[in-house]
Amino acid sequence: MSTVPPSVQLYTVRSAIADDLPGTLARLAALGFTKVEPWGFVERVDEYAELLPASGLSAPSAHAGLVAAAAKDELDPIFAAAKRLGVSTIIDPHIDETRWITREDVESIARDLGSVADRAAEHDLSVGYHNHAFELENLIDGVPALEILAGALPAGVVLEVDTYWAEVGGVDAPELLARLGDRVQFLHVKDGPKTKNDKEQVAVGRGVLPIRDILRAAPQALPVIELDDHEGDIFTALEESLAFLEKIRA
Numbered sequence: 001m002s003t004v005p006p007s008v009q010l011y012t013v014r015s016a017i018a019d020d021l022p023g024t025l026a027r028l029a030a031l032g033f034t035k036v037e038p039w040g041f042v043e044r045v046d047e048y049a050e051l052l053p054a055s056g057l058s059a060p061s062a063h064a065g066l067v068a069a070a071a072k073d074e075l076d077p078i079f080a081a082a083k084r085l086g087v088s089t090i091i092d093p094h095i096d097e098t099r100w101i102t103r104e105d106v107e108s109i110a111r112d113l114g115s116v117a118d119r120a121a122e123h124d125l126s127v128g129y130h131n132h133a134f135e136l137e138n139l140i141d142g143v144p145a146l147e148i149l150a151g152a153l154p155a156g157v158v159l160e161v162d163t164y165w166a167e168v169g170g171v172d173a174p175e176l177l178a179r180l181g182d183r184v185q186f187l188h189v190k191d192g193p194k195t196k197n198d199k200e201q202v203a204v205g206r207g208v209l210p211i212r213d214i215l216r217a218a219p220q221a222l223p224v225i226e227l228d229d230h231e232g233d234i235f236t237a238l239e240e241s242l243a244f245l246e247k248i249r250a
Contacts, residue, residue, distance in 0.1 A: 006245050007035035007060065009188065009226035013234055021047055025055040031239050032246075037224050038085070039063040039093065045081040052085060059085050060222065061160070061186055066092040066116045066127060067109070075116065079123045090120065091128040091160045091186065100138045100145040110152035117157045128158040128186065133196065136169025136176075144171055150183050160186035160224070163214050164201070167194050174210060177217035187214065187221045189245070190228070198229035203237040205244030212248055 008028060010017060016024040021044070028036065036057050041048055042064065052059060062085070064078045082090050092113065099105045117127040135146040146166075150159060161184050163173040177184055191207030192200050204211060204225060215223060225241045227234065 004222055005034055006189065006223040006225050006242065007037050008033050008238060008242075009037045009039070009063070009224050011039050011063070012225070012227045012238065016234070022051050022055075025051050025057060027235060028238070029055045029057055031235065032242055033238075034058065035060055035222075037061050037063065037091075037226075038087075041085060041087075042077050042081040045084055049084050059087050061089045061091055061128070061224070062087045063091050063093040063130065065094070066090060067095055067112045070112065070116050070119070075119055079120060079125060082125055083123055087125070089126040089128050089158065089185065091130050092116075093130045094132065095129070097134045097138075100135055103140050103148060106140065106145050106148045107152045110149055110154070110157075113157050114154040117154065121156070126156065126158060128160050130160040130186075130188065131162050131165060131169075133165045133169035136166050136171045144169070144176075147176075147179065150180050153183070158185040159183050160188060161218070161221075162188035162190070162226075164188065164190040164192065164194070164209060167209060168196060174213040174217040177214065177221075182220055184218050184221050187218055187223050188226045189214065189223045189241075190226050191241075198227075199231050201227045201230055203227075203244065204241035205248075206240065211244070215245075215248070 013024050038059050069075050120127050131146050136144045138145040140148050166173045191204045191209045192202050230237050
């Protein structure tokens with residue numbers, strides 16, 4: 001099981017960030033977080049560059065639409081912003097579902113990510129991919145498309161497995177992580193009733209996900225707490241999530 005303190009995906013607190021970025025980061029730090037995973041950071045890089053260290057926070061990973069940006073020749077601003085924030089791995093959070101149907105489709109995604117990774121390496125940055133449910137629901141010769149991707153990716157491109165969406169997609173998350181091995185360097189850890197209704201997500205440890213087994217299956221990966229949405233107070237859910245993970249890591 002990972003002994004590394006967990007990070008938090010800032011999409012979880014997007015509404016609070018829209019209202020008060022400095023206050024939101026300070027509040028996360030006060031809860032006990034030391035790491036965050038930004039998204040939409042290029043547009044606010046000046047603010048993040050000042051506020052993250054001021055809040056005692058680091059950002060080892062971040063989300064950005066890398067493949068889409070590459071198609072528009074817009075990677076350089078992403079790389080520059082990531083370097084400025086001390087990000088080491090940039091993770092593409094979504095590639096359109098229509099590209100995950102055939103083996104040829106998935107192999108083309110792997111080539112695209114590999115090309116981005118070659119560009120990123122020039123800046124001493126790594127590249128990863130984050131799944132939703134459809135990459136597991138879509139089977140190619142009986143194998144989830146995400147696993148086809150893992151087999152086609154060049155060395156050095158990593159995965160951030162969203163364990164909740166993997167389970168929603170019909171795959172046992174701990175077993176998936178065991179099959180993917182060290183390719184997995186980040187985990188999105190979330191909980192709930194395993195439905196596609198984001199608002200039904202709850203604090204980690206209060207749903208049906210096998211969180212302990214998930215963490216044991218990928219001890220090399222950095223856990224990143226995320227809630228896509230939540231019916232209650234999001235900061236309370238994050239506090240409870242962090243407390244649960246700290247308890248089972250002890």
